[in-house]
Amino acid sequence: MLRYIIRRLLLLPLVMVGVTFLLFLLTQRLSPEMRASLYVRDARQMGALEEVISQYGLRDPVLKQYGRWMKNVIKGDLGYSPSANMPVAKAIKEYLPATIQLAVVTMLLVVFFGVWFGASSAVHKDKWQDTLVRLVSVGGFSLPIFVLGLLLLMVFYGKLGWFSPGGYSFQTDLIIHGVSFKTYTGFLLIDSLLNGQFRVFVDVLSHLVLPAVTLCIGSFALMVRVMRSSMLEELNKEYVRSARAKGLYERQVIYKHAGKNAIIPVITLASIQFIRLLGGTVIVETIFDYPGIGRFGVLAAQQLDIAGILGFSLMVAVLFVVGNLLSDILYTAVDPRIRLE
Amino acid sequence: MSVSPILEVRNLQISFVEQNRNRLVLRGLSYSLEKGRVLAVVGESGSGKTVHALGLLSLLPAAARISGGEVRYKGQNLLACSAEQLRQIRGAKIAMIFQDPSASLNPVLTVGQQLIETLRAHESISKEEAARKAIELLDKVGIPNPEKRLDEYPFQFSGGMCQRVMIAMALALKPDILIADEPTTALDVTIQAQILRLMKDLQQEYGMAVIFITHNLALAAAIADDVLVLYGGLCMEQAPAEKLFTHPLHPYTQGLLGSLVSVSRKTEHLPAIPGNPPIAGEPLPGCPFAPRCSQATEKCSQKLPPLFAKGSCYVRCWLEEPHGSTH
Known part of the structure; x- marks a missing residue:
């Protein structure tokens, strides 16, 4: 197990180099002037562009430029992001927790309801419960995320005024940037409670609800289907029959015996979706103006903020490798037949 | 000897529902099992033997229905039990082991x-x-x-x-009855013998009644007190084991015994019953074995024979019809 983890982590640098080098090659399609322009306050100023270009060696061969960037990355310096107006590393530290927070809340909802509804849909196959769950999941699956997001905004923000999009309230901003507010985890949901700031907690939560629900629906639809078909398959297996023959209670047969086997494919799906949420809640964060890492990535891309784009991609690559590793480890906990070697 | 049986199966009928069509795969099976006895239920695949076993404890797959009959355990009809009553019997009073x-x-x-x-x-x-x-x-x-x-x-x-x-x-939980559905079929021959030995020992120690389901006549001979031969969802012959193996009455049983391969006896070709078993759930008007039976008469393919009692044996064959009876 330990050897497996080490071997997988050794692969990490390879993936990182692979992803960033490809992106780096793409950025070279831009002229050095364009790449420099973001760092220059007034491009009309004579020689300003040329100064930046020579200072950062933007006319050097690709490999040399890439090597320089990599060397800085190893030192922990991801460069400066003009689009976020701060160093890339700091931007990630600032925006990633909000996205993780959103992804965790979303996944908790998705897994909980997905497993529950999927399992009961399978148990009541072809009855009204099943029909209802399947209808909702097909509906959720076919509704594009941006349509759903805008719809929710229209109803709950526009008409009912229950939730607020955009940034946190002025008071919240004051409190969390105040001196007395201590950062424990970087996750505002947790930190606000640890600081005893209940109103901040409520404000943060209310900003989380609509994006989380929007993200949920599509993932939920997929989760329900996987859980349902997996459960149906398990319920037909022989060990379920022998569990019944032993005189176990029906809920033991369904949840302990079939359920524990049926959940294995759900873990795969959930971990893939979780990682995707971490790197790619781009649309939802943009719609709800949620201060997360996806919005940072979009802004960086829109403004050709190369340091930002590279830093963002690097982060996503690392998350993918580590996330997949974690899901592999999770497997061994659920399925004893899997041994990591 | 009048011991009240621990399990009584009366006219058990099981059908599969397929595209709004009922296919009767067990066409009314009756037998009684006494305490401490081993009953072997022998049949080819599709004869209804496993379906019958699952039916006893209502463990049938969703597509199958019990369409008639009774299963009485100590007088209580298991087919009319509530789910909770049934659960308390399963595993505790009547246990089951499976093929794989x-x-x-x-x-x-x-x-x-x-x-x-x-x-x-x-x-x-x-x-x-x-x-x-x-x-x-x-x-x-x-x-x-x-x-x-x-x-x-x-x-x-x-x-x-x-x-x-x-x-x-x-x-x-020291059950009264053990239902063993082909318990050794998936195992190596040497392991088969060990498992059979173990079952026999434990059966005697616990004084359990056993319903031993198998397609293997040699296994049935090794373990059973009584044998019931199933064919096409019908009981063809039921007899004490020693009688059935020495004097099989039904042509089908005779054929089965004849096709047992002996190691000591080298033969040019393997003896087999010609033809194929009937398709489950598509009953013929007459005896289901008639198309493969060398002794079949016209009557056999037109009218289904009832089970005739013959001493301690029962046989479903017109050839064994008692003389003078008017059917």
Whole structure:
């Protein structure tokens, strides 16, 4: 197990180099002037562009430029992001927790309801419960995320005024940037409670609800289907029959015996979706103006903020490798037949 | 000898519902089982033997329905029981073991967990006590090093060892009846003999009645007191084992015995019954065996013979019709 983890982590640098080098090659399609322009306050100023270009060696061969960037990355310096107006590393530290927070809340909802509804849909196959769950999941699956997001905004923000999009309230901003507010985890949901700031907690939560629900629906639809078909398959297996023959209670047969086997494919799906949420809640964060890492990535891309784009991609690559590793480890906990070697 | 039977099956009928069509696969089976006796139910695939066994405990797949009859355990009709009554009988009073032992155990639960939950579903005992009992049971069925094996998963056991675990689980609550559905079919021949020996020993020790379902006549001969031959969802012959094997009455039983391969007797070709067994659920008007029977008359393919009593035997064949009877 330990050897497996080490071997997988050794692969990490390879993936990182692979992803960033490809992106780096793409950025070279831009002229050095364009790449420099973001760092220059007034491009009309004579020689300003040329100064930046020579200072950062933007006319050097690709490999040399890439090597320089990599060397800085190893030192922990991801460069400066003009689009976020701060160093890339700091931007990630600032925006990633909000996205993780959103992804965790979303996944908790998705897994909980997905497993529950999927399992009961399978148990009541072809009855009204099943029909209802399947209808909702097909509906959720076919509704594009941006349509759903805008719809929710229209109803709950526009008409009912229950939730607020955009940034946190002025008071919240004051409190969390105040001196007395201590950062424990970087996750505002947790930190606000640890600081005893209940109103901040409520404000943060209310900003989380609509994006989380929007993200949920599509993932939920997929989760329900996987859980349902997996459960149906398990319920037909022989060990379920022998569990019944032993005189176990029906809920033991369904949840302990079939359920524990049926959940294995759900873990795969959930971990893939979780990682995707971490790197790619781009649309939802943009719609709800949620201060997360996806919005940072979009802004960086829109403004050709190369340091930002590279830093963002690097982060996503690392998350993918580590996330997949974690899901592999999770497997061994659920399925004893899997041994990591 | 008039012992009241522990299990009485009366006219049990089971059908599969397929595209709004009922296919009757068990066409009315009746027998009674006395305490401590071993009844072998012998038949080819599709004869209805496994379906009958699942029907006894209402474990049939969703597509199958019990369309008639009674299964009386100590006078109580199991087919009319509530789900909870049935649950209390399953595993505790009537236990069952299956054909594929590795598939019959849950792959993600330890052998110990599966034994313990069985005990605790029927008795209010602590986990520790159940674990202690589980170790005893594993020891009893001949699993070496039971304390250690308790925490292992089914995939760490061989097929024969899995079947021993299944037997331990079935015997955990000292049931009155054990239903064994082809318990050795999936195992190597040497392991088969061991498992059979174990079942026979435990059956005698516990005084259980056993319903032993098999397609293998030699196994039936080795273990059974009585034999019931199923064909096309019908009982063809039922007789005490020694009678059936020495004087089979039904041409089908004769054919089955004739096609047993003997190692000592070298033959040019393997003896077999010509033709194929009937398609389950598509009954012929007459005797289901008539198309393959060398002694069949016209009557055989037109009219289904009833079970004729002949001493301690029953046989469903017009050739055995008592003289002077008017059917």
